[in-house]
Amino acid sequence: MTALDRLRSAMRRAGIDALWISDPANVRAVSGFSSGKDGKVLVTADSAILYTDARYTVQAAEEASMPQFIARPPDTYTHAREATSGQRVGFEADHLTVALLDDLRDHWPDASLVPVRGLVHGLRVTKTARELDAIRAAQRIADHAFAQVRPMIRPGVTELDVALELELAMRRAGAQSAFDIIVASGPNGAKPHGVASGRVIGDNELVTVDMGARVDGYHSDMTRTVAVGDPSAELRRLYRAVLEAEQAAVAAIRPGGRAADLDRLARDLLTGHGLCEYFAHSLGHGVGLDVHEAPGLRGTSEDVLEAGMVITIEPGVYVPGVGGVRIEDLVLVTETGYEVLSTAEKEQL
Numbered sequence: 001m002t003a004l005d006r007l008r009s010a011m012r013r014a015g016i017d018a019l020w021i022s023d024p025a026n027v028r029a030v031s032g033f034s035s036g037k038d039g040k041v042l043v044t045a046d047s048a049i050l051y052t053d054a055r056y057t058v059q060a061a062e063e064a065s066m067p068q069f070i071a072r073p074p075d076t077y078t079h080a081r082e083a084t085s086g087q088r089v090g091f092e093a094d095h096l097t098v099a100l101l102d103d104l105r106d107h108w109p110d111a112s113l114v115p116v117r118g119l120v121h122g123l124r125v126t127k128t129a130r131e132l133d134a135i136r137a138a139q140r141i142a143d144h145a146f147a148q149v150r151p152m153i154r155p156g157v158t159e160l161d162v163a164l165e166l167e168l169a170m171r172r173a174g175a176q177s178a179f180d181i182i183v184a185s186g187p188n189g190a191k192p193h194g195v196a197s198g199r200v201i202g203d204n205e206l207v208t209v210d211m212g213a214r215v216d217g218y219h220s221d222m223t224r225t226v227a228v229g230d231p232s233a234e235l236r237r238l239y240r241a242v243l244e245a246e247q248a249a250v251a252a253i254r255p256g257g258r259a260a261d262l263d264r265l266a267r268d269l270l271t272g273h274g275l276c277e278y279f280a281h282s283l284g285h286g287v288g289l290d291v292h293e294a295p296g297l298r299g300t301s302e303d304v305l306e307a308g309m310v311i312t313i314e315p316g317v318y319v320p321g322v323g324g325v326r327i328e329d330l331v332l333v334t335e336t337g338y339e340v341l342s343t344a345e346k347e348q349l
């Protein structure tokens with residue numbers, strides 16, 4: 001069964017005849033066109049078409065697995081009017097803006113527009129061998145960049161210096177940075193998403209580095225917290241508690257396991273150390289064409305792990321005025337358990 005066949009089955013289950021795909025990662029996943037932010041896909045029961053504009057005529061012809069129509073709105077909508085007339089057309093409720101929905105209503109007066117969620121994401125949640133190759137390659141590049149740059153994380157160097165060196169190393173290896181690299185030193189460590197600043201790293205501090213690479217559109221994601229000099233007993237205590245929670249959650253990964261249970265496991269361990277109130281985010285998330293995608297590893301998640309999912313496990317504690325620790329591995333769920341894809345060394349404090 002092809003991905004389009006599976007998507008059409010999902011569309012039938014959702015009670016729609018056609019699907020207007022606007023989320024860039026979904027456009028890429030369904031069509032193969034790598035500039036998804038400048039494309040849309042219309043899938044019907046018997047056709048699928050990629051819409052993009054003349055900047056991409058050659059690229060779309062090379063990459064897309066479906067016919068293309070080169071135009072910009074409103075010509076795009078005019079072209080799609082016939083295929084959507086009298087149809088129940090799903091649109092991606094978690095992506096399409098209100099303004100763009102108005103445009104669809106104006107141009108497709110004979111279609112009934114139906115909000116849908118997660119139809120394409122459902123296809124993306126377990127990875128094919130080709131997707132896994134790209135994610136593994138991205139993680140290898142990130143691991144290598146971290147190993148190269150780790151020795152320069154020392155007093156007197158700015159967070160930005162570290163981030164730039166990491167980005168350079170990944171770019172030189174043929175990847176892009178998956179997101180703005182987080183380098184959070186000393187008290188900045190209390191900000192889970194403290195993007196690298198001009199702060200000079202001091203002695204006896206912890207430094208959290210959260211980085212990822214992107215290869216062929218697929219991301220990696222990994223965090224290490226490193227010690228500079230001789231951090232205080234309190235910082236070491238935070239570090240050990242997070243490492244314990246991280247290792248326990250990774251060890252509990254198995255197909256059929258509930259994502260919410262993993263989140264609970266890590267949270268309970270941190271509660272035992274009196275630190276749960278400082279764990280300010282979910283335990284992890286899926287990784288693929290988006291850095292954050294399904295499944296969600298959080299307390300309210302209904303997701304169940306399946307072989308082929310790529311997820312992160314990343315407990316953290318963030319203590320205002322003191323600092324923070326996050327340790328994150330990228331993990332493949334396998335038929336028998338799991339495989340940790342991130343290999344960068346972890347400190348033993």
Ligand SMILES: CSCC[C@H](N)C(=O)N[C@@H](C)C(=O)N[C@@H](C)C(=O)O
Nearest residue numbers: 179192210221281282284285291292
């Ligand atoms: C701006 S992308 C940064 C990615 C980073 N590695 C990351 O995943 N951070 C987590 C703390 C995070 O943002 N988790 C999300 C899923 C959440 O808890 O809502």
